[in-house]
């Protein structure tokens with residue numbers, strides 16, 4: 226453990242580590258109570274995964290739903306959260322999350338100018354099967370954010386190559402979703418890109434960063450990773466040691482240090498160990514190294530976890546030649562949700578509803594105890610000429626030649642199986658069965674297209690089952706997929722209901738807070754629903770910032 | 777359609793500049809995102825570039841066809857994406873203009889003064905610095921430098937220096953349904969790419985390291 230030096234290089238009230246949603250929410254909340262705050266960020270740009278992502282925030286019974294006349298209740302929200310948690314995590318954390326969520330979301334709307342809007346037409350993941358679900362309105366996103374209003378920070382905040390820049394949710398649905406990507410209104414998107422009008426994660430983080438940096442004048446330092454926590458002789462965290470241009474310096478935090486530096490997607494060793502997977506890739510550029518688990522445990526912090534089985538892990542690919550921030554870009558694969566596409570394992574067999582990642586995740590991890598073998602770890606995306614004529618692949622439009630090295634191609638299913646190294650007999654039988662049922666829009670084996678959420682995202686409304694279509698038109702294509710994570714991990718720092726980090730001896734560590742993905746998913750438990758990650762980052766950031774400022 | 781035009785001037789003689797640019801191998805690595813190129817014939821080549829639109833970089837392959845080879849005054853070319861629905865066209869022109877007085881040929885004069893004339897009798901440190909810069913540059917680019925690039929600047933009897941004016945014009949026409957969006961993303965990248973190419977070519981023929989900031993006149 227690093228002892229605080231007798232003299233610090235700099236001094237402030239609250240140090241916020243990271244510049245994603247958790248850190249910036251904490252910074253705003255602390256500053257509004259009069260605290261002096263500084264934001265330290267490892268990456269050369271601000272906004273974190275939060276700016277790189279979809280920017281959906283899941284809030285049952287939110288204000289915008291009420292205004293639209295969409296019926297919902299907190300009690301139903303609670304029932305759904307309990308369903309998601311599947312008995313894991315901590316009910317007390319969940320209760321407090323739900324009890325504080327509205328206060329936090331409305332605080333940032335009323336006091337920080339975040340312009341929330343309800344995503345109409347996007348159902349809860351498990352709608353209508355799970356208790357307390359709703360068909361529309363629980364996801365909040367933001368109105369278009371003018372990038373220009375970030376002033377000197379305009380070009381030093383993350384944008385995302387993953388989400389369609391400048392589009393709003395309802396527009397995407399109106400234009401027909403991913404399956405109709407050729408007929409979207411690109412004139413409009415071009416105009417918005419030229420004017421730097423941001424939606425999705427970049428839009429959401431635009432509002433939060435503007436409120437912090439421009440409206441409140443909170444200083445932020447990109448390319449300044451926090452390396453160590455500094456404690457006094459009583460074990461209180463009193464500051465951090467950070468690094469800038471190779472030089473280390475110390476900052477005293479009179480009131481607290483908020484750790485919101487995301488997870489460990491780019492620390493391959495840590496990720497494979499904690500997530501129990503033999504391979505791991507992150508969507509976000511290479512900045513998430515699990516530093517919190519290193520410097521946190523150095524000051525005695527406990528690590529907590531929930532099962533990694535069904536959080537937010539996707540399977541995807543890297544398109545040769547595609548990079549973000551100078552590093553290979555990994556994309557999660559949504560193609561598998563469209564008609565004319567399935568997944569098979571190395572045995573040449575299907576094993577899941579490919580359109581619903583909550584179904585495929587646990588099945589990927591299936592362990593055949595008799596053979597001491599995980600048959601579904603090697604996943605192959607299979608599609609055909611029908612698919613290529615109609616739907617995009619990553620950023621490649623229908624019909625556009627695919628870059629070399631991405632997909633294997635063959636004239637017959639058998640030839641494709643041989644090229645991919647999968648069982649050809651099984652594969653032919655799999656396709657034969659799939660095609661027989663697909664002709665009627667059915668998937669009796671795994672129910673592809675069952676969930677309205679999947680249909681909304683990748684379904685083609687022209688099909689009787691919008692997620693099902695035969696794979697019978699040459700050429701046949703196959704891509705070997707890899708695990709692709711969006712920063713949401715199963716292990717993090719243990720924390721209490723004030724967002725204070727817990728010591729291994731069971732008491733809170735004074736002066737130290739953890740929020741966002743650095744804090745174990747005790748509130749969510751064993752499940753995930755899009756938007757809950759951002760919701761918890763905002764809520765606990767708000768709690769931590771206020772608690773620190775008042776201490 | 778995304779389009780840019782970039783003009784700059786240099787004291788290097790037009791013929792010297794042409795000697796350099798007429799051989800694409802000389803300047804190919806100066807193209808933003810350059811990966812490699814291959815000449816199929818005198819007029820046809822294939823280029824692989826890393827196209828970077830800020831949020832996303834992607835490897836792009838273009839076929840380039842020279843449609844007019846009228847050096848040193850003008851070269852015209854057309855391009856076509858191999859793996860992208862994209863076409864385009866460009867021109868590269870060289871002309872003489874008098875440094876002090878009005879432009880010697882068609883087109884408007886640069887808004888700001890071009891490179892200051894090299895001092896006739898440089899001090900020892902200035903000459904030393906220039907030598908080091910040339911050496912460094914030669915080492916970095918692994919090429920043999922033609923001597924006397926700076927000395928090419930001609931000063932006619934009237935005292936007006938003759939400058940060479942170099943103009944690039946490039947137009948990219950993305951195709952496919954996403955064209956308007958690609959346009960919006962490509963347009964802001966074209967201007968700095970043209971500036972960078974010109975600056976690097978001039979640095980090479982003038983025998984100095986390429987500056988990161990372009991201090992020359994720009995009309996785009």
Ligand SMILES: Cc1cc2nc3c(=O)[nH]c(=O)nc-3n(C[C@H](O)[C@H](O)[C@H](O)COP(=O)(O)OP(=O)(O)OC[C@H]3O[C@@H](n4cnc5c(N)ncnc54)[C@H](O)[C@@H]3O)c2cc1C
Nearest residue numbers: 243245247267273274275278279281451487741742756759
């Ligand atoms: C494509 C994609 C789509 C997504 N869509 C959604 C969605 O719609 N809804 C949702 O709820 N979630 C979504 N997520 C997940 C969500 O974005 C994140 O889980 C959430 O934003 C995490 O916020 P955070 O506060 O933990 O910090 P992050 O946004 O993860 O930021 C952490 C920051 O800390 C920095 N950092 C790392 N180490 C250090 C250090 N030592 N010192 C200083 N800084 C450091 C990192 O560079 C990073 O900027 C998505 C993610 C992706 C990738």
